[in-house]
Amino acid sequence: MSGTAKSRMARRQFVAGTTALAGGAVAATVPPSIESARADFPWANREAYLNTATEHPLRRQTTERIEQYLHALTHGPDSEREKFENGRLMTEVKERFARLINATAGEIGFAPSTQTAENIVVEGLDIAASGGNVVTNDLHYGGSLHMYRLRQKAGLDVRIVPHRDYQMDMRDLEKAVNKKTKLIAIALVSNVNGYVHEVKAISDLAHAHGAYLYCDVIQTAGAVPIDVKAMGIDFLACSAYKWLMGGRFGYLYVREDLQGGALKPKLFGGRSTAKGGGQYEISTVSHIGCVCQHEALEYILGLGIENIRAHARPLTAKLYKELAAAGYPCITPKGTESPIISFRLKDAVETKARLKKAGVVATASGDKNGGYMRVSVSVFNNAQDVDRLVAALG
Ligand SMILES: Cc1ncc(COP(=O)(O)O)c(C=O)c1O
Numbered sequence: 001m002s003g004t005a006k007s008r009m010a011r012r013q014f015v016a017g018t019t020a021l022a023g024g025a026v027a028a029t030v031p032p033s034i035e036s037a038r039a040d041f042p043w044a045n046r047e048a049y050l051n052t053a054t055e056h057p058l059r060r061q062t063t064e065r066i067e068q069y070l071h072a073l074t075h076g077p078d079s080e081r082e083k084f085e086n087g088r089l090m091t092e093v094k095e096r097f098a099r100l101i102n103a104t105a106g107e108i109g110f111a112p113s114t115q116t117a118e119n120i121v122v123e124g125l126d127i128a129a130s131g132g133n134v135v136t137n138d139l140h141y142g143g144s145l146h147m148y149r150l151r152q153k154a155g156l157d158v159r160i161v162p163h164r165d166y167q168m169d170m171r172d173l174e175k176a177v178n179k180k181t182k183l184i185a186i187a188l189v190s191n192v193n194g195y196v197h198e199v200k201a202i203s204d205l206a207h208a209h210g211a212y213l214y215c216d217v218i219q220t221a222g223a224v225p226i227d228v229k230a231m232g233i234d235f236l237a238c239s240a241y242k243w244l245m246g247g248r249f250g251y252l253y254v255r256e257d258l259q260g261g262a263l264k265p266k267l268f269g270g271r272s273t274a275k276g277g278g279q280y281e282i283s284t285v286s287h288i289g290c291v292c293q294h295e296a297l298e299y300i301l302g303l304g305i306e307n308i309r310a311h312a313r314p315l316t317a318k319l320y321k322e323l324a325a326a327g328y329p330c331i332t333p334k335g336t337e338s339p340i341i342s343f344r345l346k347d348a349v350e351t352k353a354r355l356k357k358a359g360v361v362a363t364a365s366g367d368k369n370g371g372y373m374r375v376s377v378s379v380f381n382n383a384q385d386v387d388r389l390v391a392a393l394g
Contacts, residue, residue: 031302032299032302032303033303034303034307034308034311034379037303037379037380038380038381038382040059040060040061040380041057041058041059041060041379041380042057042060043057044057044380044381044385046359047359047360047361048358048359048360048361048384048385048388048389049361049380049381049385050360050361050362050375050376050377050381050385050386050389051361051362051363051375051376052223052242052243052339052376052377052378053191053194053219053242053339053340053363053374053376054242054363054376055241055242056241056242056243056244056245056246056378057380058245058246058292059245059246059295059296059299061295061299062245062246062292062295062296062299065291065292065294065295066288066291066292068084069084069287069288069291070288072084084287084290084291085287089290089291089294090110090285090290091105092294093290093293093294093297094108094110094251094277096293096294096297096298096301097221097251097293097297098253099301100221100222100226100297100300100301100305101217101221101226101227101228101236101253102226102227102228102229102230103228103229103253104256105276106256106275106276106277107228107253107254107255107256107259107276107277108251108252108253108276108277109251109252109253109254109274109276109277109278109279109280109281110249110250110251110252110278110281110285110286110289110290111237111249111250111251111252111280111281112249112250112286113239113248113249113250114141114216114218114237114238114239114250115141115143115144115147117237117238117250117251117252117280118144118147118185118214118216118237119147120252120265120266120267120280121183121185121214121235121237121252121263122134122147122151122183122185123266123267124263124264124265124266124280125182125183125212125262125263125264126264127156127182127183128151128154128155128156130182131157131180132157132180132181132182132183133156133157133158133159133178133180133181133182134148134151134156134157134158134159134181134182134183134184134185135159135161135173135176135177135181135183135184135185135211136148136158136159136160136161136184136185136186137160137161137162137163137168137173137186138160138161138162138163139163139166139168139186139187139190139192139193139195139197140185140186140187140190140216141187141191141216141218144185144187144216145160148160148185157180159176161173161176163195165333166192166193166195166331166332166333167195167333168186168195168197168198168202170198170201170202170205173202173205174205177205177206177209177211178209179209179210181206181209181210181211182211182212183206183211183212183213183214184202184205184206184211184212184213184214185213185214185216186199186202186213186214186215186216187215187216187217187218187219188215188216188217188219188220188224188226188236189217189219189220189223189224189338189340190219190340191218191219191340191374192331192342192374193331193332193336193340193341193342193374194219194316194332194336194338194339194340194341194342194374194376195332195333195336195338196220196224196336196337196338199213199215199231199232199233200230200231200232203231203232203233203234204232206232206234207232212234212235212258212262213232213233213234213235214233214234214235214236214237215231215233215235215236215237216236216237216238217236217237217238218237218238218239218242218250219242219243219338219340220238220243220338221238221240221242221243221244222242222243222244222245222300222305222308223242223243223305223308223309223312223338223339223378224305224309224337224338224339225305225306225309228253228255233253233255234254234255234258235252235253235254235255235258235263236251236252236253237250237251237252237253238250238251240289240292240293240296243300243308243339243378244293244296244297244300245296245299245300246292246293246296247286247288247289247290247291247292247293247296248286248289249285249286249289249290249293252277252280253277254277254280256276259276259277259279260279263280265279265280267282268282269281269282269283270282270283270284271283271284303379308378308379309337309339311377311379312338312339312377312378312381313337314383315339315377315381315382315383315385315386316336316338316339316340316341316377318383318386319341319375319386319389319390320332320334320341322386322390323343323375323389323390323393326390326393326394328343328344328345328373328393329343329344330342330343330344331343331344331372339376339377339378340374340375340376341374341375341376342372342373342374342375343372343373343375344370344371344372345364345366345370345371345372345373346370347368347369347370347371348364348365348366348367348368348370348371348372348373349367349368350368351364351371351373351393352364354392354393355389355392355393357392358388358389358391358392359388360385360388360389360392362374362375362376362389363375375389
């Protein structure tokens with residue numbers, strides 16, 4: 001089915017859903033569509049914003065909800081505040097995130113950030129105490145690798161497997177894993193180049209050795225389909241400020257049968273009495289994050305992840321073709337199913353200056369002797385954004 005046909009079908013389902021909810025009344029909400037997405041993101045009309053892998057712009061409607069919440073916090077009355085700070089809203093946010101990854105709301109806890117959640121997983125498994133090891137790779141997030149190196153210095157057996165040509169070779173991973181492996185930790189979609197790991201093969205490898213799989217999905221959630229059951233993911237975490245479209249807080253998924261037992265809570269507070277994924281939360285959560293995510297997740301689920309993927313595909317293919325022709329070697333494997341694509345640069349300083357001059361936002365890192373550029377797309381991007389980037393660098 002084409003992206004447009006899927007989009008039409010999602011809209012029909014959305015309208016059918018809202019009609020049923022309203023008991024037969026005509027749905028007042030305009031169903032979300034990729035075609036109208038650009039108009040919802042004012043930033044997209046100001047610059048060619050190709051940097052969602054760093055941070056997603058806020059949707060106008062999300063900002064309006066946050067402003068309403070801030071107004072209630074500023075002016076009261078208490079009944080207005082309660083419309084935003086309540087258990088129902090928080091539960092709905094968890095339900096929506098759970099739907100996105102094919103989990104249950106009881107398997108989701110709020111987390112202040114991805115890296116905090118990864119630390120909760122590593123601590124909670126008692127890896128060092130049991131003489132176990134952790135296997136990860138150098139396509140994982142730099143901050144997480146720093147955390148593992150510090151733990152390595154403190155005595156934990158950490159194995160960081162190097163990539164081959166910016167992909168993970170399963171044979172290299174297999175060599176690093178043994179009976180003492182307790183955890184394999186990966187970024188499902190790598191922030192380096194958008195590489196999508198062979199997640200089912202990796203979870204099979206982990207489980208065959210009695211280990212667990214942790215996935216950092218900050219570059220995946222909202223952009224690429226995730227099914228924790230089919231993929232065999234035991235723990236997963238992300239913040240919401242990339243393809244989940246805002247809210248500087250996040251989620252920790254813990255497979256139901258691992259909660260409290262295999263993964264022990266190690267930090268305690270008022271939320272420690274909570275059941276399910278909530279037992280790892282410790283403190284009260286970010287209400288502003290919840291308000292933001294409540295709106296954003298409804299929008300994302302309304303659009304449909306497959307439609308979001310279908311929209312990104314021709315844009316990354318165009319980038320692949322046109323930047324390669326302009327002399328920028330791509331370090332993302334051809335046909336990668338993610339909205340991130342990275343290129344080698346001869347001079348990162350010059351590239352940064354050119355992008356800035358042309359009003360194009362992408363990540364260029366390195367110095368005048370070389371570096372790399374990461375380009376990422378979301379629902380508001382179009383072919384003209386890509387043209388603008390190619391013209392700036394050509
Ligand atoms: C793969 C990956 N993991 C983690 C992070 C940091 O996430 P957080 O700020 O939620 O800890 C980033 C930030 O860009 C990232 O790309």
